[in-house]
Amino acid sequence: MRDFVHSNLDQDVRRRVICAQPVSLEEKRVWHATLARQGWAAPHWPVEWGGTGWSPAKNYLFVETLAEEGAPELSPFGLQLLAPVLIRYGTEQQKRSYLPKILSGEHRWCQGFSEPGAGSDLASLKTRAVLDGDQWVINGQKMWTTVAHAADMMFCLVRTDPDAPRPQMGISMLLIDMKNTPGVDVRPIMLLNGERTTNEVYFDNARVPAANLVGEVNEGWNYTRVVLGNERLNIARVGLCKRQLRHLEQVVGRSGLSGEGRKRIRRHIAGVALDLMSVEALSLRMLGRYQLGDAPGFEANFLKLKGAELQQRLTRLLVEATGPSALRLxxxxxxxxxxxxxxDTRVVSIYGGSSEVQRNIVAKGMLGLTKPASTAVKGARA
Amino acid sequence: MIDTQDDVRRMLADGVDRLLEREYGFEQRDAMRKAMATGQGLDKSVLWPRLEELGIFMLAADKDAVQDPASLGHMSVVAEAMGRGLAIEPALPAMLGARLAALAGTAGVLADGQLAVVAPSILHGRESGFGAEAMDGGWRLSGQEDVWLGGDAAQILLLSARDMQGVPHLFAMPADQPGVTCTPYQLFDGRGAANVALNSVETNPAYLVAQGEALADAFERIELEASLLNACDAVGAMRGANALTLEQLQTRHQFGRPIGAFQALQHRMVDMSLVLELADALVAQAMVAACNGPDAGGWRLACGALVRTALSSRQIAEETVQMHGGMGLTEEYPAAHYFARLTSFELLYPAEEWTERFARLAPLDKAA
Structure with missing residues (x-):
């Protein structure tokens, strides 16, 4: 795997990934195509759809090794998030028309989940879809839609039953052609990083074929849980952190830092390296249990929030080690x-369920802390 | 600790847990702590014979056990259960004593059930506080080392001393030998310890059990194993503290609802669970690596495990007391006892010291 990266990835792209410099969407597409030719674009998929049949452990190592060696991350929306849902719940027609193009990288997908009023509280989403003959008519607004401006397709959560007893029960998932659907308007959201990576998407009587519904109507929330549950084995990005740590050590090694400043930053680096070891140990434990048949449990929530913290500490230390020239744009x-x-790394603790949401999930699910008052007798256990 | 399907370990874990969780409650164990505080010494009639029945010394001392990677895992199960159960019996010091004797190839020097305690300088990889002088038909030993965990109950003191040429020697010295001053006391966490001073103790040559540079291997290995087994004790204590604190959040009512209904406390409890999981996973991984002996990779993981466990211990100790309020400071309730146990660990294995050691292991300058 390491050799493959070294021989097939453009050296300048690899250098920029390692040095935390920008890589374009086109350069990522080229790398996607390279992996697809090797049969490695989606190793975790079932073999019949182009996967490899590797064990979970090998899949885990594949992802971490590529990241460690400086390969750009492929866009997760089609490959990691939508595909497993289509494979499980999609029609034959949907699988045949979408999966090959996700695998080859020909289609770029975006995810229409968040809305202005539905962020952490995703189930409160309001974008409405009404069936009119053999078409769904969509009205509403999505927000924080990453790469919508460059996407061919969107998988989108819409409200199909506003009167459902619980908000989660009236949601469906639709597939939307972003290039050829009148009434879809994509507008940029400019972040301070100066790049256009995310967008608002407006739907004004946008019509999509009834056949673009995924699974059953009003069951979209359950599919969403599958989406959010996918690829959790690599959720802490251990390989990426290892690569950043190695780069950081090199930067400090050749920097002009001396004396106390150098000592101080090395102590911080050692602290991050030690923390990373415990995150890797927990990732491997989760992987081991997964191999034995246990779905990733609350370890994944722990690893999401701890992994985000580590990534943020690493990029911060790189700034500190570089000194004032790191400010230069x-x-x-x-x-x-x-x-x-x-x-940019601040977003890691916000997207995919913020660190606060991760804590809420563990508090409720693992610790049972939002249940009504328990009647257990205190002091029974030492 | 170690993830395996090993039946022996499961039976052992069940046995120790049953013993500590069901047969000896917190009140009973705390009565022993209080009795020790009145100067009666450790009451070895209660829990100790049961621990012996479980075969905890065999685990450590059996000659085959030293070669058997599983034996370290078995000891980790006992250590974790002792920590979780806040037991004050010196099971861990006893296992380490038997283990060192076996590692040095001299398991036979200990009689059945004899409690041998290893000098802190050996367990912590420090220079010995004792010196040895050869004399006709034996040795004369002098020096002092403080805070021998379990030293209050020691029958044999396993100590290292260099001779005039600087060659290390391992002695198994009876604690009641004339000239040996063993000053017992109790630690804040309830466990017993002692300071040991030797004042020109003239020894029988039979007390010398091994000598030479080959001892360095046995010393390095026992240091690695002792540090990780102490970390297991802390992991057990953290598990107990977290269970207790969770119960407190569910049952303590203020402002008309259980305090666990407040998100600020929920999130802190989640963080306590997180730092326990991280420590547990890394200690287990380091344990597996340590089965191959103390190589560089083993020490690297051990440094990580010790630092993580120290940091987690401190956070959990402090949060456990805080979330119990005034009750967290009382003698009658386990929260404070967990604080004491965990604080002992993180002061004996300071995170900063082990971070420094890690930094020395992995020089950051080797820019490729």
Whole structure:
């Protein structure tokens, strides 16, 4: 796997990934195509749809090794998030028309989940879809839709039963052609990083074929749980953290830092390295249990929030180790854009269920802390 | 601790847990702690014979056990149960004594059931506090080392001393030998300990059990194993503290609802669970690595495990007391006892010291 990255990934792209410099969507597409030719674009898929049949352990190692070696991350929306849902709940027609193009990288997908009023509280989403003959008519607004501007397709959560007893029960999942559907309007949201990565998407009587419904009507929330539950084995991004740690050590090694400043940053680096070891140990334990048949449990929530913290500490340390030139924006060279990169990493504890939501899930699910008052007798256990 | 289907370990874990969780409640164990505080010494008539029945010394001392990677895992099960159960009996020191004797190839020097305690300088990889002088037909030993965990109940003291040429020697010294001053006392966490001073103790040559640089291997291995087994004790204590604190959040009512209904406390409880999981997973991984002996990879993981366990111990100790309020400070309730046990660990294995050690193991300058 390491050799494959070294021989097939453009050296300049690899260098930029390692140094936390920007990589374009087109460069990522080229790498996706390279992996697809090797049969490695989606190793975790079933063999009949182009997967490898590898064990979970090998899949885990594949993802971490590629990240460690400086390969760009492929867009997860089609490959990791939607595909397992289609494979499990999609029609034959949907599988045949979408999966091959996800695998090859020909289609770029985006995820229409968040809305202005539905972030952490995703189930309160309001975008409405009404069946009119053999078409769904969609009205409403999505927000924080990553790469919607460059996407061919969107998988979208819409409200199909506003009167359902619980908000989760009136949601459906639709597949929307982003290039050829009148009434779909994508507008950029500019972040301080100066890049257009995320968007608002407006639907004004946008019509999609009834056949683009995934699974059953009003069952979309259950599929969403599958989406959010996928690829949790690699959720802490251990390989990426190892790569950043190694790069950080090199930066400190050749930096002009001396004396107390150098000592201080090395102590911080050792602290992150030690923390990373415990995160890797927990990831491997989760993997071991998964191999024995246990679905990833609350370890995954722990690893999401702890992994986010580690990534943020690493990019922060890289800024500190580089010194004032890390503040510089847009110039050539490895030192520039590092503060921007650190800023971008703040999103890791916000997307995919914020760290606060992860804590809520563990508090409720694992610790049972939102239940009504328990009547257990206190002091029974030492 | 270690993830395996090993039946022996499961039976052992069940046995120790049943013993500590069901047969000896917190009140009974705490009565022993109080009795010790009145100067009666450790009451070895209650829990100790039951621990012996479980065969905890065999685990450590059996000659085959030293070669058997599973034996370390078995000891970890006992250590974790002792920590969780807040037991004050010196099971861990006893296992380490038997283990060192076996590692040094001299398991036979200990009689059945004899409680041998290892000098803290050996367990912590420090220079010995004792010196040895050869004399006709034996040795003369002098020096002092403080805070021998379990030393209050020791029958044999396993100590290292260099001779005039600087060669290390391992002695198995009876604690009641004339000239040996063993000053017992109780730690804040209730366990017993002692300071040991030797004042020109003239020894029988039979007390010398091994010598030479080959001892360094046995010493390094017992240091690694002792540190990880102490971490297992702390993992057990953290598990107990978290269970107790969760119960407190579910049952203590203020402002008309269980305090666990408040999100601020929920999130802190989640963080306590998180840092326990991290420590548990890494200690288990380090344990597996340590079965191959103390190589560089083993020490690397051990450093990680010790630092993580120390940091987690401190956080859980402090949060456990805080979330119990005033009750968390009382003698009658286990929360404070967990605080004491966990604080002992993180002071004996300070996170900063082990972070430094890790940094020395993995030089950051080797820029490729």
């Amino acid at each position: 847009g110039a050539d060279g490895e030192d520039s854009n590092l503060l921007k990169n650190h800023f």
